[in-house]
Amino acid sequence: MGGYRIGRAANVAISLLAFSLLRGGAFAAQISPAEIDRIFSFIGEHDPGCAVLVLDRGHVLFRKGYGVAELRTQAKIASETNFRLASLTKQFTAMAIMLLVHDGKLRYEDRLTDVFPEFPAYGKAITIRQLLNHTSGLIDYEDIMAKQHPGVPDEKIPQINDREVLGLLERENHTIFPAGTRWAYSNSGYVVLAQVVEKQSGMRFGDFLRARIFAPLGMTNTIAYEKGRNEVTHRAYGHTLAESKWRQTDQSSTSATLGDGGVYTSLNDLGKWVRALDNFTLLTKSEMQPAYTVATTLSGGPLQQQNGSMAPLYGFGWFLDPYKGHRRYSHYGETVGFRNAIQRFPDDHLSIVVLSNRAEVDAPALAARVADLYLAKR
Numbered sequence: 001m002g003g004y005r006i007g008r009a010a011n012v013a014i015s016l017l018a019f020s021l022l023r024g025g026a027f028a029a030q031i032s033p034a035e036i037d038r039i040f041s042f043i044g045e046h047d048p049g050c051a052v053l054v055l056d057r058g059h060v061l062f063r064k065g066y067g068v069a070e071l072r073t074q075a076k077i078a079s080e081t082n083f084r085l086a087s088l089t090k091q092f093t094a095m096a097i098m099l100l101v102h103d104g105k106l107r108y109e110d111r112l113t114d115v116f117p118e119f120p121a122y123g124k125a126i127t128i129r130q131l132l133n134h135t136s137g138l139i140d141y142e143d144i145m146a147k148q149h150p151g152v153p154d155e156k157i158p159q160i161n162d163r164e165v166l167g168l169l170e171r172e173n174h175t176i177f178p179a180g181t182r183w184a185y186s187n188s189g190y191v192v193l194a195q196v197v198e199k200q201s202g203m204r205f206g207d208f209l210r211a212r213i214f215a216p217l218g219m220t221n222t223i224a225y226e227k228g229r230n231e232v233t234h235r236a237y238g239h240t241l242a243e244s245k246w247r248q249t250d251q252s253s254t255s256a257t258l259g260d261g262g263v264y265t266s267l268n269d270l271g272k273w274v275r276a277l278d279n280f281t282l283l284t285k286s287e288m289q290p291a292y293t294v295a296t297t298l299s300g301g302p303l304q305q306q307n308g309s310m311a312p313l314y315g316f317g318w319f320l321d322p323y324k325g326h327r328r329y330s331h332y333g334e335t336v337g338f339r340n341a342i343q344r345f346p347d348d349h350l351s352i353v354v355l356s357n358r359a360e361v362d363a364p365a366l367a368a369r370v371a372d373l374y375l376a377k378r
Contacts, residue, residue, distance in 0.1 A: 044067065047067050049065065049068065050354055050358075052065075063271075067357075070236070071239065077357075078234070082232050083264065084250075085261065086261040086333030087331060088331055092213060094132055096197045096209060112128075128193075134189060135179065136186060138176075157253035165191040183314065205259065206262075217273060218272055222266075222269045225264050240358075246358075255335065270342070270355075323371070339356045339358070
């Protein structure tokens with residue numbers, strides 16, 4: 001009887017191990033942590049650094065911080081360290097818009113002037129869909145600011161917020177190309193989308209994100225940062241290497257905008273976000289499909305950029321370009337002192353996140369090197 005119980009227990013343990021490997025450990029026994037450590041070996045122990053996350057079917061295979069979040073305190077980067085996401089924010093802004101569509105408060109084909117009747121006439125041609133997929137042709141608000149402050153160093157230009165960006169665009173009378181005819185990456189478009197969220201929901205943008213995305217998913221340390229209204233806990237500060245010395249470069253004139261880049265979060269919370277996307281927790285698979293549908297011209301053809309080159313494949317807040325034959329949803333984020341990347345391989349059930357508070361790194365390339373380790377085992 002005793003031998004039978006031991007044998008049965010062993011069989012159960014083996015079965016559970018096999019089930020674990022099938023669900024979330026297909027790569028676990030194949031890649032050693034040392035292989036990832038080598039990719040990030042350029043980061044000094046006391047220098048600004050990176051946080052790295054690898055998920056397989058939502059299960060954590062690797063999660064580690066390298067370097068420090070702040071030079072003054074020498075606080076180590078950890079899984080709870082919160083980084084400014086920069087343009088990784090756009091996937092949250094896109095989700096907010098999609099939730100409003102789900103609620104029946106917005107349609108993708110609504111015009112900018114349907115939401116803001118006071119917007120100039122050129123807004124009649126711009127749809128919510130075109131704002132989401134960067135085919136609106138809106139002028140870059142940073143270009144407008146540069147013309148307003150010619151020759152003025154960025155650190156002396158007052159910070160601008162989303163409402164003020166909308167005001168700048170309302171004083172223009174044209175776009176850089178007719179809406180829907182070309183593709184140009186547009187921070188202006190995503191700042192405007194944050195204002196659309198506020199107008200249609202009746203809530204501040206950050207409050208809407210918290211109520212409809214962050215709180216339901218348990219992303220308790222993720223915020224849209226507004227100085228004086230909230231604080232970033234476990235905060236990483238941005239840095240730039242100049243003349244062999246690090247200096248803190250954490251804020252710029254555009255660091256107060258929210259819709260295009262204002263969210264702070266950590267590896268821990270991004271793991272919850274990726275799992276929610278994979279499991280269609282917030283929206284159904286069919287409701288999410290527009291986010292993963294490549295933007296086209298009004299006639300359904302491929303898009304070109306202004307210089308005539310082919311546009312990258314883009315949906316709502318996600319680049320959709322494949323990688324070495326693998327379907328991929330990705331995005332990068334760059335702002336003063338921060339470089340970030342997320343790469344999801346839906347057919348391989350693999351996701352990579354690299355967050356960095358040092359300006360010289362190529363976060364997408366680092367994420368791709370990590371992905372290479374795992375995809376090579378497929």
